[in-house]
Amino acid sequence: MQSIIDEIAEQMLLTEDKGKVATYIPQLARVDSNQFAITVALPSGEIFSAGCANTLFSIQSVSKVFTLTLALGKLGDYVWTRVGREPSGDPFNSIVQLEHEHGRPRNPFINAGAIAIADTIMQGHEPKETLAEIIQFIRFLSDDDSITIDEKVARSEQKTGARNTSLAYFMASFGHFENPVEKVLGTYFHHCSIAMNTVQLAKAGLFLANNGINPNSGTAIVSPKRAKRINALMLTCGHYDGSGEFAFRVGLPGKSGVGGGILAIAPGKASIAVWSPGLDPIGNSKLGTLALEILAAKTGWSVFGE
Structure with a gap:
């Protein structure tokens, strides 16, 4: 090997x-x-x-594997009421399908789907608490407590995240969000910056x-x-x-x-x-x-x- x-x-x-x-x-x-x-x-x-x-x-977006795993552990098959399981066939940040499909993302790995997954994981908690849970989970899986978030990347994402912000508010317009949109986005941008x-x-x-x-x-x-x-x-x-x-x-x-x-x-x-x-x-x-x-x-x- x-x-x-x-x-x-x-x-x-x-x-x-x-x-x-x-x-x-x-x-x-x-x-x-x-x-x-x-x-x-x-x-x-x-x-x-x-x-x-x-x-x-x-x-x-590799982090989306771990957030999906966490969401399934917390909520089981309820997750599939929030996101689908079909390939998108569109770019990862497309808004087109969301409009056709009434704000339910096609799968948990496109950006809209991962933002919806972040919302399900939060369960009313603050972004810091949710991110601590995500980081702790990944540290446990990799047996390495040094893993952390790159704050420079997170700030860079937030400054240039207009498309993701649009996706989130568009989904929220269908009444799908359980937490404040800005807090969900903060969680999403930061877990992508691990x-x-x-x-x-x-x-x-x-x-x-x-x-x-x-x-x-x-x-x-x-x-x-x-x-x-x-x-x-x-x-x-x-x-x-x-x-x-x-x-x-x-x-x-x-x-x-x-x-x-x-x-x-x-x-x-x-x-x-x-x-x-x-x-x-x-x-x-x-x-x-x-x-x-x-x-x-x-x-x-x-x-x-x-």
Whole structure:
């Protein structure tokens, strides 16, 4: 495994077209695009890394996997009254579908859906309390108490978050919100600004590769059935309107973020985190996707067979 990912990392660094960093969030626009990291975490406890695997990056929408897991733990199937389970086929920040579908987001991974999930998690609490719960959950999953929020990124998101603010108020106009919109947005912007490295992220995703059990602690985070369903949503919706392409090329459940990170799950086998800040035109990590495609091919880990 180590030789496979070393080879992949070397190939990625030699690739000329590394995509373009997200520029609409000023703090992300400053990140050097010539960086690449990959970590493969196995349920046995073995960790394999290559590239700058200790470099922190903004996980952005990858955080939505963890907020969805929390929401399901708190509210069970009630969550599906707030968000759907279908691929969007539209950009992650589209408002068009919301109007057609009366303010109910298509799935929990597009921005509108994740904002709705933040609202369900809050349950009348203040953003600071909710964020403390989210951070504590991710720290527990990754067995690392150093994980925190990058406040500079959070401020940058809030200053440039007009589209997300519009989405939130539009949903609220249908009477769907249970908490003040500004507080929900504060929670959302900050959980997207959590900073992690690929080692931490791969370890945090292990419960989804291990029938819902966190092998670090032996704790059941979710039932096997729920782990399967979260993985299914990651496969069909985790890359927005590029989800079909990702499934076609990589064949693994995955969740991307505009910070350049991707968490991918090989059920029963491994949790994989990749990071390269250059994005493709849809907003998914260009080299991260390529690296996962090569890894899946070399290991035969695609859920669709070798």
